[in-house]
Amino acid sequence: MDEFKGVTVVRKANVYFEGKVTSRTILFEDGSKKTLGIMLPGEYEFNTEYKELMEILSGELEVLIGGNSEWKAIKGGESFEVPEKSKFRMNVMKVTDYCCSFLK
Amino acid sequence: MDEFKGVTVVRKANVYFEGKVTSRTILFEDGSKKTLGIMLPGEYEFNTEYKELMEILSGELEVLIGGNSEWKAIKGGESFEVPEKSKFRMNVMKVTDYCCSFLK
Numbered sequence: 001m002d003e004f005k006g007v008t009v010v011r012k013a014n015v016y017f018e019g020k021v022t023s024r025t026i027l028f029e030d031g032s033k034k035t036l037g038i039m040l041p042g043e044y045e046f047n048t049e050y051k052e053l054m055e056i057l058s059g060e061l062e063v064l065i066g067g068n069s070e071w072k073a074i075k076g077g078e079s080f081e082v083p084e085k086s087k088f089r090m091n092v093m094k095v096t097d098y099c100c101s102f103l104k
Numbered sequence: 105m106d107e108f109k110g111v112t113v114v115r116k117a118n119v120y121f122e123g124k125v126t127s128r129t130i131l132f133e134d135g136s137k138k139t140l141g142i143m144l145p146g147e148y149e150f151n152t153e154y155k156e157l158m159e160i161l162s163g164e165l166e167v168l169i170g171g172n173s174e175w176k177a178i179k180g181g182e183s184f185e186v187p188e189k190s191k192f193r194m195n196v197m198k199v200t201d202y203c204c205s206f207l208k
Contacts, residue, residue: 002115009108009130011203012161013142019199022142024128026113038117038126038142057116095123099115 004028017044023100032102039096045089048082051103055079059096064089108132121148127204136206143200149193152186155207159183163200168193 010025014035021044023037039059054063058076065072066086074080076097082088114129118139125148127141143163158167162180169176170190178184180201186192 003131004113004115006110007113009111009113009128009140011106011108011140013140013201015142015199015201019142019144022126022201024113024140027107036113036115036117036128038119038123040123040144095119097117097119097126 004034016046017042020044032104034102035100037098037100039090039092039098041092041094043089043091045087047087048084051084052082053079053101053103054082055099055101057097057099059092059098060094061090061092061096063091108138120150121146124148136208138206139204141202141204143194143196143202145196145198147193147195149191151191152188155188156186157183157205157207158186159203159205161201161203163196163202164198165194165196165200167195 004026006029008027014023020040020042021037023035026034026036056074056076056078060075062071062073063080065082065088108130110133112131118127124144124146125141127139130138130140160178160180160182164179166175166177167184169186169192
């Protein structure tokens with residue numbers, strides 16, 4: 001899907017890590033939420049409240065999910081999921097464009 | 105206006121200057137277009153095709169518009185316009201969240 005139609009976009013950006021990770025919140029008619037974001041090269045850790053599906057539209061990174069000990073290489077066109085009430089660490093190697101879906 | 109309702113969002117980001125300037129395209133029912141973007145500190149130059157209204161939601165920058173010789177300081181809550189078929193240079197001092205409207 002190249003476009004999201006009939007959605008609500010929150011104007012103000014979500015800004016993390018001094019702007020090296022930023023996103024915009026997209027609200028859907030069915031009450032679901034996604035964020036469209038950009039990560040610049042760097043290391044980041046995030047906590048999850050809900051289960052998250054991270055679709056990598058372009059870029060290159062490694063991710064360490066929850067209590068796992070194994071980093072997973074991810075590139076554009078690939079995705080990964082993070083359980084609810086968990087966390088994930090990312091080592092972003094190339095500017096990464098992503099779509100994060102919050103799954104309830 | 106804190107949200108844009110009933111709009112279409114292009115999923116893929118617009119990426120400039122190695123990701124230091126990025127934006128998402130928002131399409132409105134009346135055919136108009138805006139981008140919601142983030143600029144990290146740095147110096148950037150852009151050309152305009154259409155007249156642009158740059159609303160700075162947060163951040164701090166200086167802008168030099170078209171053939172002007174005088175830089176103008178702009179901060180969150182302020183805005184500036186750039187004529188069509190012109191250009192503008194920005195010196196961004198703080199992470200800047202903006203909304204750019206393309207005016208025809």
